[in-house]
Amino acid sequence: MAEFIPVNEPLLDGNEKKYLMECIETGWISSEGPFIAEFENKFSERCNRRYGIAVSNGTAAIDIAVEALGIGPDDEIILPAFTIISCVNQIIRAGAKPVFIDSDPASWNMDVDQIEDKITDKTRAIMIVHIYGLPVDMEPIINIANKYNLKIIEDAAEAHGQTYNGRPCGSFGDISTFSFYPNKHVTTGEGGMILTNDESLAESCRSLRNLCFQPQKRFVHEKLGWNARMTNMQAALGLAQLERLDKFIEQKKKMGELYTTHLSQFKEYMQLPLTKTPYADNNYWVFGVVMEKSTGLNAEIMMKKLAGEQVGTRPFFYPLHMQPILRKLHISDGVKLPISENLYLQGFYLPSGLALTEVQIDNVVKRLQKILP
Ligand SMILES: *Cc1c(COP(=O)(O)O)cnc(C)c1O
Numbered sequence: 001m002a003e004f005i006p007v008n009e010p011l012l013d014g015n016e017k018k019y020l021m022e023c024i025e026t027g028w029i030s031s032e033g034p035f036i037a038e039f040e041n042k043f044s045e046r047c048n049r050r051y052g053i054a055v056s057n058g059t060a061a062i063d064i065a066v067e068a069l070g071i072g073p074d075d076e077i078i079l080p081a082f083t084i085i086s087c088v089n090q091i092i093r094a095g096a097k098p099v100f101i102d103s104d105p106a107s108w109n110m111d112v113d114q115i116e117d118k119i120t121d122k123t124r125a126i127m128i129v130h131i132y133g134l135p136v137d138m139e140p141i142i143n144i145a146n147k148y149n150l151k152i153i154e155d156a157a158e159a160h161g162q163t164y165n166g167r168p169c170g171s172f173g174d175i176s177t178f179s180f181y182p183n184k185h186v187t188t189g190e191g192g193m194i195l196t197n198d199e200s201l202a203e204s205c206r207s208l209r210n211l212c213f214q215p216q217k218r219f220v221h222e223k224l225g226w227n228a229r230m231t232n233m234q235a236a237l238g239l240a241q242l243e244r245l246d247k248f249i250e251q252k253k254k255m256g257e258l259y260t261t262h263l264s265q266f267k268e269y270m271q272l273p274l275t276k277t278p279y280a281d282n283n284y285w286v287f288g289v290v291m292e293k294s295t296g297l298n299a300e301i302m303m304k305k306l307a308g309e310q311v312g313t314r315p316f317f318y319p320l321h322m323q324p325i326l327r328k329l330h331i332s333d334g335v336k337l338p339i340s341e342n343l344y345l346q347g348f349y350l351p352s353g354l355a356l357t358e359v360q361i362d363n364v365v366k367r368l369q370k371i372l373p
Contacts, residue, residue: 033232058179256284
């Protein structure tokens with residue numbers, strides 16, 4: 001039986017064990033420990049931001065960001081359809097309206113040319129999401145946001161250490177968010193981070209992550225928050241991971257280059273990720289492929305066949321406007337976004353974890369070749 005190649009395996013071979021042991025030996029295991037502030041400081045510094053607020057996961061980071069910006073009933077938020085459900089949850093819960101933008105067919109990121117037409121006098125913010133290792137084209141978005149006085153929420157969960165024209169992803173939003181799930185460039189097991197330069201927004205986020213306890217009257221609450229605190233143990237992992245972020249990125253780029261070289265022979269079968277755009281090199285958070293419709297193959301067929309060959313894969317995002325819960329709530333009635341719908345039907349990603357070896361990449365390519373007609 002061939003060796004199973006998982007879609008993701010994290011690398012935890014730096015100071016993770018040492019820092020975790022320190023938590024256990026000192027007894028600092030809750031959200032009160034010293035690693036949290038250190039992780040917040042080092043992570044926000046890395047992104048050139050003034051404030052970092054560590055939270056329990058990337059979804060909580062987005063929920064809190066949306067709430068901190070005061071998004072409420074009747075507000076409209078523009079965001080890509082091709083992203084994870086986490087982006088839209090709090091917009092809907094707050095009673096606001098998500099307005100979806102289709103993807104660019106080459107970069108898979110939101111098509112920035114479609115944004116301005118969707119702006120109304122109710123639009124409050126644009127949420128941008130850097131997808132699969134390539135940043136969104138920020139310059140037009142910054143111009144639109146300035147012109148119409150809109151906030152930018154930046155979901156950089158897949159863009160650790162990535163830059164746009166040399167400026168770090170995570171530095172573009174009025175509020176920017178990250179995830180540290182194990183498939184991300186930096187992991188804390190579960191975890192997330194909110195970044196901002198605005199002191200009062202930072203204060204709101206800190207309060208919202210901690211149930212809106214008040215310093216003076218602890219159990220008297222003026223607002224509803226969340227318990228979304230990060231533990232000292234998670235921050236310990238995060239610090240150890242952050243020390244090696246540059247190395248991780250180098251490794252992912254190498255993975256992307258190897259896949260690109262090997263898979264270019266199959267170009268008539270599948271579209272590969274762009275190696276770069278005018279403003280960034282791909283840093284391959286994951287290596288996605290999109291099957292050409294003319295092959296008669298789609299993502300579902302390919303993933304099933306690859307599973308039979310012991311290769312782990314993941315489907316691309318199911319577009320938000322098509323989500324059954326959104327249809328049921330009549331949030332996206334009649335919305336059709338052909339590019340993101342096609343990406344879902346035809347796209348999936350190959351094993352892309354940091355522990356992936358060159359030999360495993362070779363084997364993924366060989367097994368892929370075996371199942372292509
Ligand atoms: C992973 C991810 C999230 C969610 O992060 P969790 O930590 O899993 O809650 C949000 N947005 C994007 C784009 C992601 O890739």
